[in-house]
Amino acid sequence: GGPIELVIYSALGQKIKTLVDDVLPPGHYSIKWDGRDARGVNVASGVYLAQLRTLADQHVRKLILMR
Numbered sequence: 001g002g003p004i005e006l007v008i009y010s011a012l013g014q015k016i017k018t019l020v021d022d023v024l025p026p027g028h029y030s031i032k033w034d035g036r037d038a039r040g041v042n043v044a045s046g047v048y049l050a051q052l053r054t055l056a057d058q059h060v061r062k063l064i065l066m067r
Contacts, residue, residue, distance in 0.1 A: 001025040002055050008033060008063070009049040016043060035065055042067075 006020040017038045019031050033050075037043050048063045 001027075005051075005053045006031060007051050007053075009051060010043075011047045011049065013049075016048065033063075035067070 001024060004020055004022060004024050005018065007018050008016040010016055015038075017033070017036065019033060035042055043065065045065050045067045048065055050061045050063055052059045052061075
């Protein structure tokens with residue numbers, strides 16, 4: 001458990017939306033991204049990056065959004 005941040009970035013590194021920025025207890029979680037940016041506007045189809053950060057680790061995964 002601890003602080004968790006999950007952020008979606010464009011392939012160019014622009015921050016699109018923060019999905020999680022909270023302190024969470026240990027466990028398994030499922031988060032869905034609806035393909036919208038922080039303003040609620042649908043983003044274009046393409047490649048995006050999901051970055052998960054904790055105190056101990058950081059992971060980045062490639063996402064492909066197809067509309």
